[in-house]
Amino acid sequence: MEPLVPPGRYSTSNGSVDTELVSRTVYTILAVIMGVMSVTGILLNVLVIVVTVKNRQLRQPLNYALVNLAICDLGCALFGGVPTTVTSAMGYFSLGRVGCVLEGFAVSFFGIASLCTIAVISVERYIVVCFPMGAVEFQTRHAVAGVVLSWVWSFVWNTPPLFGWGSYELEGIKLSCAPNWYSRDVGNMSYIILYFSLCFAVPFSIIMVSYSRLLWTLHQVTKLQVSEAGSTNRVGKQVARMVVVMVLAFLLTWLPYAAMALAVIMDSTLYIDPLIATIPVYLAKSSTVYNPIIYIFMNKKFRGCASTVLCGRNPWNTESQMPECETTVGSIIKSQRVSPKESLKD
Template sequence: MIVSNVSLSGCAGVNSPVCAAAGEGHLGGDTYQTTLTPTGNLVVAVCLGFIGTFGLLNNLLVLTLFCRYKMLRSPINLLLINISISDLLVCVLGTPFSFAASTQGRWLIGEGGCMWYGFANSLFGIVSLISLAVLSYERYSTMMVPTEADSSNYRKISLGITLSWVYSLIWTVPPLFGWSKYGLEGPGTTCSVDWTAKTANSISYIICLFIFCLIAPFLVIVFCYGKLLCAIRQVSGINTSMSRKREQRVLFMVVVMVICYLLCWLPYGIMALLATFGPPGLVTPVASIIPSLLAKTSTVINPVIYVFMNKQFYRCFRALLHCEVPRRGSSIKSSSKITTKAMRGIAITSPRHINDFLFLVASLGQPAASMPQLGPYVEPTLDITKGPSSDNKPVDVSIADDWL
């Protein structure tokens, strides 16, 4: 039995089995009247229509590019594809039901459908959040710690993808078996975790969900990208002409990622906590629909930030539009090992090697076939796998200037 999270104002003065069932605290039959006005329902339906359409198109385009161009089929890009798949599933298996409910002014698919909607949207949403955290950690580890060979990288990325789905299942299955529950949310046109239940059972689940599925991924993202920026700043004073531009570019990308993450998910988290710990009626149905819509916009924003602002995907996108072969960007190809000491600036003694190091620090991604143009101070035949003296250990790299 699903307890409704909405008021019964939509049933005022109406004598029907549906409203009677709702007054008893559960979904009766296969409908439930919304608390929004017809104009409000229309506005919500239009927003959901735009979100669903553009989210579907953006993520389908990402998958099309990945399948069409072999140069995109690298281990790290699998994480981007995992994010796109989870967002695409939200657009296909979730948004259409809430869109239909908003157009009709009532929930249409009954109690079982409400449980499915709440479970599926929570599952795919958490997969996306955890994948973003895994992606940031992979970028951080690629630059700051030694990495393994490419074949091993595929196993590591596959493990990260599997972890995102298993972790999400761990936190979305319990409401199906009694630890909290899924029910109608806000004005009654969407379903999610029952935020308004004041029982210890429900509150304990909501606290864990907030900490482990919202705060923890955010902290991982901030830590990893913060360390990336620190690594770039450490060498920016050595060669300002080359590092300042890359530092500003990476800083811009990190700020955009963090702001969009907070914009999409923080209002929803705050709304859930206010509904859980605040007095009854503090979060009105009308106010609760806005954070819900913001959370759904992540399905549109994620492909733009993490894919179309990625140089490799952008080049392939332009090639797809012009029906041509995409050109490869600047890259350095070697075996994919990076020594931590080298990344911290040790064993860099000449301007030529400083330029090489700055290029490596600011460039994260997979190798391509061509050699980079590092500027007039670097000779094309320079072998960067050798240190400037016999005291320095070899540094093997596999980083491209396409990642951020």
């Protein structure tokens, strides 16, 4: 298979590359960074899956979505992070045209499924916190439906380039492939606009609306003063901090990439330095490490189960178990035996 040599670089008759977009040192640094992220992401997400399978008490509705997120991130790390590590170490994309299309499809497929799964998680947390009396209940069937929908949605919108509507091309410093944001072809533009709107804008809007409403509900709950002095406010602040971390991590990993894609879509003459354009790509792929830490390992119950699997004991077993954020806030409202609407009034 012939190597896919990006524009601005030239190969000699024996396949070596004469001109590089960046220095050899930069390629090496990028290879190390992506290698560390890939290995860490693989280990963390495999651990999430193994721990959940081994512990029946973790098989709750929310955890179906969390495990699905781990599977998505594992796929991104294996089919996106590992190949990019190899091409970075080599200094050029060596997988050929077919390899570019397959890598672009795999990363986009798992990446969009991951985004949709995060949207499902945000909706679940919104429902549990904002409707603690059971008026709206997030059950196993809802979690399974959300997981299935995330895969179907991603598959539907990532397969068209395989059949000619849209395409996958090299991006950044030409070490990995993604949907072709740059082509002005009418067919490609129509696909990219729909792809961006339905695969980035829709999940992003769901996540922001759900967490914004959740934070507003927490703000109202802290006014109830229904438990011992200061405890309600303390719980509210703890949950609010966790939600803020989730939102900031999501914005850090995905917003730069989405913003760059949108800018290119809107202005075909826009020039972005290849090295600068590579930064959002690496940030997006770093989500394979951040997601299991933020969404799963911040949960004390899961940390205890993971410790038991790895070390044979749970170091948190002797401490009073911190209730999960959803249960804690729900119990505060339930303790007053009032409806959610009444409890959230000023």
